[in-house]
Amino acid sequence: MKVILEARDVRYRYPRGMEAIKGISFHMRRGEKIALVGPNGAGKSTLLQMFNGMIRPTSGTMLFDNEPIRYDISSLRQLRKRVGYVLQNADRQIIAPTVYQDVAFGPVNLGYDDQAVREAVATALRHVGLVGFERRPPHQLSGGEKKRVAIAGVLAMDPDVLVFDEPTSGLDPSGSEDLMELLDELNHNGKTIVISTHDVELAYPWAERAILLLDGQIIREDVPDVAFGNTKYVRMAHLSVPTLLELSAELGKRGFMIPERKPRSVLDMVHIIENQLRKPYTPPAPGTITVCNVDERETSSLPGWLKARPGIAVGAMGTRAKQCAATECIALEFTYGVIDKCLLRALRGQDSLILTTGSMVGRVAARVEAYGKESGNAISVVNLNTTNPFPAPGHMDVEVSQNDLTSTKL
Amino acid sequence: MFEELLDDVAQNSAFRHIHPGTKVLLGLGSLIICLVSPTPVVPLISGVILSLVLLIPVRISPIMYGELLIAPAIFTVMSVVVLLFLLGGGDVIWQFNPVLWINLTITTGSLSQSTLVFFRVFGCSISLFFIVLTTPVTDLFNGMKRIGIPIELIDLMMIIYRYIFIVHAQAVEIWQAQVMRLGYSRPREAIRSFSLLCGMLFISSWNAGEDLIRAMDCRCYDGIFPSLDLAEPVQMRSLIPVIAYLAGLGGVLIVMTTGGVAVP
Numbered sequence: 001m002k003v004i005l006e007a008r009d010v011r012y013r014y015p016r017g018m019e020a021i022k023g024i025s026f027h028m029r030r031g032e033k034i035a036l037v038g039p040n041g042a043g044k045s046t047l048l049q050m051f052n053g054m055i056r057p058t059s060g061t062m063l064f065d066n067e068p069i070r071y072d073i074s075s076l077r078q079l080r081k082r083v084g085y086v087l088q089n090a091d092r093q094i095i096a097p098t099v100y101q102d103v104a105f106g107p108v109n110l111g112y113d114d115q116a117v118r119e120a121v122a123t124a125l126r127h128v129g130l131v132g133f134e135r136r137p138p139h140q141l142s143g144g145e146k147k148r149v150a151i152a153g154v155l156a157m158d159p160d161v162l163v164f165d166e167p168t169s170g171l172d173p174s175g176s177e178d179l180m181e182l183l184d185e186l187n188h189n190g191k192t193i194v195i196s197t198h199d200v201e202l203a204y205p206w207a208e209r210a211i212l213l214l215d216g217q218i219i220r221e222d223v224p225d226v227a228f229g230n231t232k233y234v235r236m237a238h239l240s241v242p243t244l245l246e247l248s249a250e251l252g253k254r255g256f257m258i259p260e261r262k263p264r265s266v267l268d269m270v271h272i273i274e275n276q277l278r279k280p281y282t283p284p285a286p287g288t289i290t291v292c293n294v295d296e297r298e299t300s301s302l303p304g305w306l307k308a309r310p311g312i313a314v315g316a317m318g319t320r321a322k323q324c325a326a327t328e329c330i331a332l333e334f335t336y337g338v339i340d341k342c343l344l345r346a347l348r349g350q351d352s353l354i355l356t357t358g359s360m361v362g363r364v365a366a367r368v369e370a371y372g373k374e375s376g377n378a379i380s381v382v383n384l385n386t387t388n389p390f391p392a393p394g395h396m397d398v399e400v401s402q403n404d405l406t407s408t409k410l
Numbered sequence: 411m412f413e414e415l416l417d418d419v420a421q422n423s424a425f426r427h428i429h430p431g432t433k434v435l436l437g438l439g440s441l442i443i444c445l446v447s448p449t450p451v452v453p454l455i456s457g458v459i460l461s462l463v464l465l466i467p468v469r470i471s472p473i474m475y476g477e478l479l480i481a482p483a484i485f486t487v488m489s490v491v492v493l494l495f496l497l498g499g500g501d502v503i504w505q506f507n508p509v510l511w512i513n514l515t516i517t518t519g520s521l522s523q524s525t526l527v528f529f530r531v532f533g534c535s536i537s538l539f540f541i542v543l544t545t546p547v548t549d550l551f552n553g554m555k556r557i558g559i560p561i562e563l564i565d566l567m568m569i570i571y572r573y574i575f576i577v578h579a580q581a582v583e584i585w586q587a588q589v590m591r592l593g594y595s596r597p598r599e600a601i602r603s604f605s606l607l608c609g610m611l612f613i614s615s616w617n618a619g620e621d622l623i624r625a626m627d628c629r630c631y632d633g634i635f636p637s638l639d640l641a642e643p644v645q646m647r648s649l650i651p652v653i654a655y656l657a658g659l660g661g662v663l664i665v666m667t668t669g670g671v672a673v674p
Contacts, residue, residue: 054624077630085628092621093628096636097571098548104636106629117636135638137548139575140418153629 001029003066004161004192005051005083010060012046020046021057022216028194030160033187035203035224036196038213039238044165044196045088047213051163051194052083081110084154088166090146091138099125099141099149100134106157124156128182144175151182162186164195168202180206204228204242205264212237225262240336244269250344251276254283284349286377289342291364292384294324295357302328306353313345313352317364321355330355339367346379353384361385420546424468429644430549432652437541439656443663444533450526452663453533459655460536470543478539486531493524547571552637565635569622577615584610 005028012021020043028034036044049055050062053069053076062069064079087093096102100121107120125131128148138146147167154162167183168176180202187193197203203210203224210227212220212234220233228234229245241249244263252258256276263269292302306312315334316322325332333352334341342352354364365381372379420426425433440460444453464470499519506514548571554564584607588594593603 052628054628077632080628080630087621087625087628089621091576092618093625095569095572095622095625097551097568098638101568101636101638105626105631108634108636109630109632111632114639135421135546135548137417137421137546137575138572139579140421157629 001031003027004030004064006063006066007047007050007057008061008063010047010050010057010062012043012050012055013058020216021050023060024216024218025060026211026218026221028161028192030192031187031190032192032194033183033206033208034194035207035210036194036213037198037200037203037210037227037237037239038196039198042213042237043216044213046216048085048163048165048194048196051161052085053079054085077110081106081157082159083161083163084157084159085163086147086150086154086165086167088169090143090150093150093153094138094146097137098134099130099136099138099152102138102149103152103156105153110157120156120158121152124152127155127186128152143170144172144178147171147175147179148182155186159191161192161194164193166197167195168197168199176202198239200228200234200239200242204245212239214238225264229262235335248272253348254281256281283347283377286379287346287349287351288380288382289346289364289368290351290353290382290384291361292353292355293357293361294321294355297385299324299328302355303330306330309351311350313342313350315342315352315354317354317356317360320357325355339364343368343371343379347377416542417546419470419474419543423470423544425544426546428544428648430545430553431644432648433545434541434550434553435649436652436655437537437545439652440540440659441534441537443656443659444530444537447530447533447663447666448526449663449666450529451666452659453529455662456659457529457533457536460540464536464540464543468544479535482531482535486528486535490524490528493527494520496520497523499523548638552639555637561635568635573615573618573622576618577611580614581607581611 007024007026009023009025010021011019011023013019024047036047038044046055050057053062053071056071064083069075069079094102096105103121103124104117107117112120121134122131125133128151130145130148130152133141133145133149138149141149151162162183164183167179171179176199183193183195183206195203195207205224207224210220210222210224211218212227214237219236220227220230224242225245228239228242229249231241234241244265247269248258248263251272256272256279258272261268263272292299306314313333314325314330315338316325316332317338322332322335338354338356342354345352356364361383365383368379368381371377440456444456447453461475465472465475494516495514497520498515498517500517500522502515502517503521504516551564551568554567555561585593588603588607592599594600
C-alpha cells in the first residue's frame with residue numbers, strides 16, 4: 001500500500017519549554033487503522049497536530065503523499081482539507097450555533113457552491129447517523145451526538161486521513177462502541193484513520209498497528225498483539241495488557257496450546273478455550289503469596305530478601321507501598337489487580353510478594369481464602385511481618401509453617 | 411437555566427416549521443399596535459388572543475407560561491401602583507391624607523392612564539413572548555442577514571450564542587465545585603468565591619477562544635461563516651391568518667379611536 005503520511009526524525013520543543021517530541025520517525029499507509037497509545041503527557045496530541053500542520057516540527061520533516069509539508073497558508077489549507085482532525089473535546093470543535101452550520105463550515109470555507117455544500121453536509125450527516133439534526137443547536141445534543149457532529153464537520157471536507165484525539169473520552173461504553181464501529185465503517189470506505197488513546201482494551205481489537213509512545217518517543221511499533229503483549233513495554237508506557245491478551249498469555253504459561261494468531265475478540269478466546277477443554281490438564285503444586293505491611297516493618301532489608309529468591313514477583317497495593325518500592329528500588333511486576341495476578345502465579349506454582357499497608361493485609365488473606373473456597377485450590381498466604389527474622393530461602397516453608405500464625409493454609 | 415429553557419421551548423415548539431418572518435411579523439405587528447393604542451381594550455384583546463394561540467396550537471405548558479408572566483407582572487403592578495398616585499386629572503376617586511404633608515390621591519385621569527399602561531405592557535410582553543417561544547434565535551440570524559445587519563455582527567452573534575451555553579455550563583460547574591466545598595457559606599467567603607469564579611471563567615474563556623481559532627483553522631477558515639439556509643419558504647397558509655389578524659386588530663383600534671369609545 002502507498003505511504004500517505006510520514007514523519008522523518010521530527011522533534012518539537014515548546015516555546016521556552018521542554019521538548020515534547022524527541023525524534024520520531026514512522027509512516028502511515030493509505031487505508032490503515034493506527035492507534036497511537038501512551039500515557040498522559042507522552043506527546044500524543046502534539047504529534048497528531050503535526051499531521052495537519054497545526055504544529056510545525058522544530059526539526060525533521062513531515063511528509064504527506066511523499067511531499068514535504070509546506071507551511072504557507074494555501075498549502076496548509078490544502079493539507080487540512082485532506083487531513084481531517086477531530087479534537088478531543090467536541091464542545092471546543094463545534095463552532096456554529098446549529099448542526100447544519102457547523103458541518104457546512106469546512107465546505108463553505110473551501111469555496112463550494114450552495115448545492116455542493118448542501119450535498120456535502122447531507123452526506124456527512126448520513127454517515128454519522130444524524131439526519132434530521134440540521135437545525136438543532138449543539139448544546140441540546142448528548143456527548144455522543146456532539147462527537148458525531150464534530151466528525152461530520154470533518155467528513156464534509158472529504159479528507160483522506162482522519163485524525164482523532166482521544167475519540168472515546170467522555171463517552172459511555174455503548175457510545176464508545178458505536179464510535180469505534182463508525183471508525184471501522186469510515187475505514188471500509190477507504191479513509192486512513194489514526195486515533196490517540198490510552199484505552200488499550202479499545203485499541204487492541206480495533207487497530208491494525210499500534211504505536212506505543214512514551215515521553216516524546218516511540219518505544220514500540222507493531223501489530224497490536226505484539227505491541228500490547230510485551231509486558232515490559234506496556235508497563236513502561238503506564239498501560240495495561242488487554243484482558244484477552246493477558247488471558248491467552250496465562251493459558252500459554254500453563255502449557256495450553258495458543259495459536260500463532262492471538263485472540264482479538266471474545267469469539268477467538270472461546271474458540272481457544274473450547275479446543276483446550278478436550279485435553280487433560282494437571283496443575284503444578286501451587287506457589288506461596290507473601291504479604292508485607294510496609295508501615296509496620298523496616299523495609300531496607302527487602303531487596304536482600306528478594307535477591308535470595310530469584311523468580312519471585314513483587315506487586316504493590318496502595319500509594320505508600322508503591323512509594324516504598326520506589327525508595328528501595330524494587331522493580332514492581334504488578335501495580336493493579338495485584339491479588340488476582342499473584343493468585344494466577346501461585347496457580348502456576350510460582351511465588352510472589354505483595355507490598356501493602358494497613359488493613360489491606362487482611363484483604364489479601366480474605367480474597368485468597370474466598371478464591372480457595374470457590375475453586376478448591378489450596379494457596380497459602382504468609383505474612384512477612386510476623387515471620388521474624390527473615391527466613392533463609394531454603395527454609396522458608398518450614399519457618400512459615402512453624403512461626404507464622406497468620407498463614408492461611410487452605 | 412432559564413435562557414436555555416426558553417430557547418429549548420422555541421426549538422421544540424409546534425410552530426417551528428412556520429417561516430420565522432411570519433412569526434416575527436405577527437409578534438412585532440401586534441406589539442406596535444399595542445404600543446400605539448390609546449385604549450386598553452386593543453392590547454387586552456391582542457394579549458388574550460396571542461396567549462390562547464401560545465397555549466392551544468403551540469402547546470406551551472400553562473404552568474410554564476404562568477411562571478414566565480410572573481416577572482413582568484410584578485414589575486408592571488409595582489409601576490402601575492406608583493403611576494396611580496403620581497398622575498392626575500379628572501375627579502378625585504379616593505384620597506388618603508394621614509399627615510399634613512402626605513397626600514395620596516387617585517383620580518379618574520390617573521386610573522385610566524394606569525389601566526392603559528398596564529394593558530399596553532401586558533399586550534407588548536405577550537407579543538414578545540410569542541416571538542421568543544416560537545422562534546429560536548438560530549432562525550433569526552438568517553433574517554438579520556436579509557434585512558442588512560452587517561455580516562460581521564451576525565457572525566459575532568452566532569459565535570456568542572454558541573458560547574453562552576458553554577460558558578454557562580462551565581460557570582455552573584465551578585459554582586457547584588465551590589458550593590460543595592462550602593464556598594458561599596459566609597459573606598466574606600462568598601465575595602472571595604465569586605471573584606475566584608469570575609477569574610476561572612475568564613481563564614477558561616480565554617482558552618476556549620484559542621481553541622476556537624484552532625478549530626476554525628483545522629477546517630480551513632477563510633472568513634466565511636455558513637448560514638442556516640434551511641428555513642421553510644413563506645407559506646400563505648400561515649401568512650394569511652397573520653395578516654388577517656393584524657388587520658382585524660388594526661380595525662378594532664381605528665374603530666375605537668375614531669368612534670369616540672376610547673378614553674380620552
